[in-house]
Amino acid sequence: MRGSVLWGWIGPLLVTLFGGILRFMQLGHPNAVVFDETYYMKDAYSLITHGVEHVTIKKADEAVMAGNTDIFQSCAPQELEKCASYVVHPPLGKWMIGAGEWIFGLNPFGWRFAAALIGTLSILVLARVARRMTRSTLLGCFAGLLLALDGLHFVLSRTALLDIFLMFWVLAAFACLVVDRDQARERLATWYEQSPITAQGPSLGIRWWRIAAGVCLAFAMSVKWSGLAFLVAFAAMSLAWDYGARRALGLRQPYVGAFNKDVPQATLAFGLVPFVTYMLTWIGWFATDSGYGRNWDQATSTGNPLFFLVDSMRSWIQYQWQVFTFHSGLQTPHNYMSEPWSWPLLLRPVAFYYEGKKGGCGAGNCSEAVLGVGTPVIWFGAVAALVALIAWYVSSRDWRAGAVLLSYAMGWLPWFYFAIADNRTMFLFYAIPMVPFMVLAITLCAGLIIGPATPTATGAMPTRRTVGAAVVGAFALLALINFWWLQPVLTGELITYTEWKARMLFENRWI
Known part of the structure; x- marks a missing residue:
């Protein structure tokens, strides 16, 4: 890795600080329940209060905004399932x-709070992984800056929805695997330099970064x-x-070597570790008696710990199947x-919040809006960059290029199946796991455009x-201006209605 190790951290941290300031500034505004926050902020509060999600009273949103935290439906001990x-x-x-609550x-x-914190940390992770992939602190900071300036990432970092957390753990897993590869x-x-050469090569020992990737994926x-x-x-x-x-090393049996030496640990990292980690995140459901479908009385009826474990797993699997069938039939x-297929072109953003007001903005009609949309300069630039990456x-x-294209495809193409075969209800913000890889695509292309750091005989950099x-630099400036405009x-x-409407790029689709 060329360049200063110190600046390899200071540069990304400064970009992260910039993105964090943007995300935390007036985080409590709008002082309202925005879009699907109505589900997740109450479920989250129930988890930290009861260990599982409980049903809330009617008009719970109004109660919360009035400062009332007693929002859960009361049930007698014998009616916990209700x-x-x-x-x-x-x-x-x-x-x-x-x-955060x-x-x-x-x-x-x-x-x-948690969404803003995780969104901010994702800027640092992307800047560092881009630096590692390009061997350039400058390009790493460029990638972090673009993520900080993306509108969809910004909005989801300021809204209590789940998707920003999904994006973060996917990006963290990718970063761990890049380190593991190195x-x-x-x-x-x-x-190769120190030991006798064998046909298959050595075992590489415990690969903690790959195990960490398995945890992040879980x-x-x-x-x-x-x-x-x-x-x-x-x-x-x-x-x-x-x-x-192993093939690049010139081993006679690279594939057999990888199968014998690498696959067993990969099975641990991508099989056992994710399964155990995933199950641990359900500990609240297993440890309490009032989770949906828990059947606690049945599980504890015999007093046998083995029966308790088996029956609890049976109830949990049945619950997972109900969730699967729910998602498969979600067509509201x-x-x-x-x-x-419309997501890369931002054809239909999501209005997370809108309130029209009379006066207060210097005009008769005013608007307060939170529009879940990406920064067009970044998203349209990413389309071109991804096409270039395919050719590359x-x-x-x-x-x-292969890693970025595969990661982008995994955030996008599976939704085609649900759209075609299932006619499922979907939204633009489902694309947020794609955004870091869109930025990486732009960053890799930026590295190609700038070219390698090879001074001429006189010490000057070539014109190219x-x-x-x-x-x-002009692209980064355009992204900054575009974000500032949006x-x-x-x-x-609070802006005038005219100013709000002027920011609707595709008026018939953005409104």
């Missing part, structure tokens, strides 16, 4: 939201089941890297639903590098 709320997502994301209280700042190749190179699935697609894809990608590393129409990968088989740096309709700022 308190159980049927929820269709695993609990981890709601536990994370609940942590536990610290800051049941209020908009409290239930949005370390595995370093160990192979050291063995956390992703523990937020939303769509994390499963990334588990399968990342496992295949990591093993492909192992095969490629919504004004802001969209098809996945076909021509060079560069692992970085100067022009390339100017092009990349910012009033991303944060619920």
Whole structure:
């Protein structure tokens, strides 16, 4: 890794600080329950209060905004099942939201705190992984800046929905695997230089970064089941890297070596570790008697610990099946639903919040809006970058292009099946796991445009590098201007109706 280790941290941290300030500034505004916060902020508070999700009283939103935290339906001890709320997502994301409520209280700042923190940390993770992939601190900071300026990432970082947590754990898993790839190749190179050569090569010992990736992928699935697609894809990608590393070393049996030396530990990292971790996130459901479908009385009826375990697992599996069938049949129409093939072009964003007001903004008609939409300069630039990456990968088989394309595809293509075969209700913000890989695609292309750092004989940089740096810098400036223009309709700022309407890029589809 060329360049200063110190600046390799200071640069990304400064970009992260910038993104964090944007996300935490007036985080409690709008002082209202925004979009699906109505589900998750209450489920989160129930988790930290009761260990499982409970049914709330009618008009719970109004009670919360009035400062009343006694919002759960009361049940007699013999009627605990009536308190159980049927929820269709695993609990981890709601536990994370609940942590903010536990610290800051049941209020908009409290239930949005975790999303803002995780959104901010994702900027740092992306900047560092981009630096590792490009071997450039400058390009790492460029990637972090673009993520900080993306509108959809910004809005989800300021809203108590689950998707920002899914995106973070997917990105963290990807970052762990990139580090694992570097370390595995370093160990192979050291063995090649110091040990007698064998046909299959060595065992690489415990690969903690790959195990960490398995934990992160389990956390992703523990937020939303769509994390499963990334588990399968990342496992295949990591093993492909192992095969490629042994083949690049010139071993006579690289594939047999990878199968014998790498697959067993990969099975641990991508099989056993995710399963155990996923089950641990359900500990509240297993440990309490009032979870949906828990059947506690039946599980404890014999006093036999083995029967308790078996019956509890049976109830849990039945519950998971009910959730699966719910998602498979989710076809409720919504004004802001969209098809996945429209997502890259931002054809149908989601209005998270809108309130028209009379006066207060210097005009007769005023608006406060939170629109869940990406920054067009970044998203449209990513479309071009992804096309370029396809050509790059076909021509060079560069692992970085392949990894980014695969990760982007896992965040996008599975939704095509649900759209075609299931006619499922979907929204643009489901695309948030794609966003870090869109930014990485732009960053890799920026590296190609700038070119390698090879000074001429006189010590000056070639013209191509100067022009390339100017092009990349201009793109970053355009993204900043575009985000600044959209910012009033991303944060619920009080503006005139005319100013709000002027920011609707595709008027018939954005309104």
